[in-house]
Amino acid sequence: MSRQHRSGTAAIRRPRAPVFAALGDEVRLSLIAKLCAGQPYSISQLTEGSRLTRQAITKHLRVLESVGIVHSVHSGRESLFEFDPKPIEETRKYLDLVSQQWDQALARLKSFVED
């Protein structure tokens, strides 16, 4: 797998709302918690110990896959899922950027009303 290191604005061109939406679910967050240790898991392994069916877990994995948070890799007949931190890092960077823009705008507001 190729690892691309992109910087600055190039790193925040991925559509963002779907990434946030993918993260807004307890089941998917628990899947991420398991996968983010780095080891790839099969659907059976991810279903084990969960109250959800294999179909339900698969559905959630597909949502994560659609925004690039997990990738499936084939190992023999089985699909394994592995975590990719990039979309979440980009999303965080984007929030930091929005936050900075507000800091600057509010500083301008402050001098505007206090003058």
Added chain:
Amino acid sequence: MNDRIEKRIALKAPVSRVWRALTDYREFGEWFRVRLEGPFAPGQVSRGYITHPGYEHVKWEAVIQKMDPERLFSFTWSHPKSLDKATYSPDYSQEPTTLVEFSLEKTASGTLLVLTESGFDKLPSDRRLEAFRRNDGGWTQQMKNIETYVAPAS
């Protein structure tokens, strides 16, 4: 992940002054750095262009939600995918539609302004904008009704 931004800032100016700086479209445009077409009104779309040097190509579009005098001003908007001139696209359809709220509180030294921006997981759609518009009208009427209902008979 926390998908909400919150900022609190103490301003040495009366609430009425801060309210005007937020809700008069010319004053808002001054500090926010946007040239707006006209006044803000709840349920109405506000359009303009950013005036921040280097970002004059960036379109501003928001739907004004609430204007509760000297207490709450809110709007929804979408962030462009990229602000860079080379990659900027006016298509915001895959970008979050967030709710921006300014709430004001009188303090001994002036005004406490709390800004929140939330809803980064929401996709914009014309239907949603339409719904917001309808909702707001409904709520405005609703709040008026409640106000009339709870107001002491004089």
